[in-house]
Amino acid sequence: MIPNTTFCAFILSFISIFLLKPFFKKPSKTKTSLHLPPSPPALPIIGHLHYLGPSLYKSLTKLSTKYGPLLYLKLGVSRCLVVSSASVANEIFKTHDLAFAERPSFPFSDKLPYGSSGFFVAPYGDQWRFIKKLCMTELLSAKQVEKSRVARHEELVRFLLKVLESAKKKQTLDMSVEIMKLTNNSTFRLAMSMRSLDEPHEAERIRKLVKESNEVGAKACLGDMFGPLSKLAFWLYGQRAIDVTLKYDEILERFLKQHEEISNERENEDLMDLLLKAYRDDKSEFKINRIHLKAFLLDLFLAGVGTSAEVGREGDNVKVNMQVGPGITKPMAKPLICLPIVHFNPFTSSI
Template sequence: MADIQGYIILFLLWLVSTILVRAIVNKNRTKPRLPPSPLALPIIGHLHLLAPIPHQALHKLSTRYGPLIHIFLGSVPCVVASTPETAKEFLKTHENSFRDRPKSVAVDFLTYGSADFSFAPYGPYWKFMKKICMTELLGGRMLDQLLPVRHEEITQFLQFLLKKANARESIDVGSQLIKLTNNVISRMTMSQRCSDNDDEANEVRNLVHEVAELTRKFNLSDFIWFCKNLDLQGFGKRLKEVHERFDTMTERIIKEHEEVRKIKKETGEGDPVKDLLHILLDISEDDSSEMKLTRDNIKAFILVYNYAFIKFVLMQFHDTKSEIEENGKSQLDVRGQYFHFLSFGSGRRGCPGTTLALQMVQTSLAALIQCFDWKVKGTVDMQEGTGITLPRAHPLICVPVTRLDPFPSF
């Protein structure tokens, strides 16, 4: 009897072991092989390895683990492609797997639940807005119509620099370029400047700055799963306050546009050049449109458009150190086909504002170089700071020196 029991126990152990082994083998067969990965810590994953400047830390990891690595940003899995070849493999071969952008608490809240274009999920709404962007909002005809806006703002910028040159006063180059970009985009979207000395202009400028700050800051809720519904860093209060201010301001501007539209409709007066807000309102009022734009869609588009364009323009200004061939053409194609440099993304989710950004960069930079020499105040510190557009740790302070004699009259 004891022998029988022993055999039964051995059989049961064998059976359980066989089941477990087969389960493990089947699991390994179905589970994809992951790229190399450093040792992760509980809860925070590999976040501790990304300080103090993430892109430098990722470069160090790639030199040790190879061009493709797998890391955990807290509880969020992430694959890092660190060479042009691996980036091409992802963006060309596996583009359908990366059609949606990762969501963050700040972006989702500020854009009315991702009701904008940049962060909207891939689907009918995103396709519709992509088509509108390429044909109406950022197409060649629209950019040509708004050329006088860009010309006027660059002219005013040069006048400002001329005054500084005559007074031999220094400027923060990066800060002034941001103001120039803010003015151009604000006029293109809402027909008003954001660097004038009035309350509304100051509000626009401050909101753009605060949105940029909130969206680039590290938020525990985005990466640590049990912090998802907690506001340990106080982000929620600031996001709500900035969102309410932006909503109030945008609502006021939309109502002003609607009043102008009503008057012009009653009088039959035409408007030769429409800003982007007028075009969005046209689409929202068009009953034959294949998709109805809501007020939140319009507000969200205005916010992301402003923020995204400024980000891309600044990325281009930072890259002015790139080598230039003798024929004057950059060696880098920034439109998403040259995978060494993807400041505008690539594929379906590539930025539709590439042409506008390049026009701004080329014209502004050419004017700065042609009209002025630049004397650095102090030393040029190339130390990198933190942020989406990789700012300098310390601003570049220069004194503009007029180099054209006589200087062209404005």
């Protein structure tokens, strides 16, 4: 075990190097001035992080109201633009989409099992363009989403029947677990024509796994904001990130093998069938491998499940009695105030 004094000395030395680095930096010969959007006053090291509160959208709305629809923020060493105008967003995503297509690399992604194989973290290039084209034309097309309407309706009916059954029995119900099951089963039926969380322990395992991955990802990204501290973040949380990815890999590999065993017994193609077809196509413009398959499924999984896993976070200690359930929502409601609106009558020339 490292003594406390040694650990503190290591941290202080690391931070000192970070603080003194600008003084030893050689001035660049060519200095280009960037015409950046308006920006609030920043603090050393942290930049504009102190402006961001627990409700991120409220903090950004407050800043945009004061500084305009296009706002420049510096979060540690990371620079970003905040766009709160529909016309500006349209210009960025359509007119100048190639200029904004590149994205920063995810912290220590090269050391993780999937690396940059996922669509979310892949750099702009052949792989990213191929997966995007596949999503737009096949995987997430309107036709494919329409095919999943029956499955989504069935899962929603199961969820509502479960809530109704608990209400009749006057039992408490863990809504976070049920919403997790609803989202997971809908996602997996869309992707692989199978339900994933029929067992309660499996739902809880997935929920804990998503929660852990969110925590590790947040800490890793926070370390990445402070430049040299990204190495310290990997030293502290890198192994946890690898372990979480391997746990996901075990689940995804199991579902993938189950899907391959029954793929010939179905008539309708699901998302996994389309991915496997691209995987087996030797003439494809970009050759995807099994890692790409599982990385894409992980992106889909986290996007569909990650938000529902957070439902119970704020209300983990709240129990809802189904008999008096409305009582917990009434304080959140605000009465509507109806005000008379004066109209102009052109025929009487009066108001």
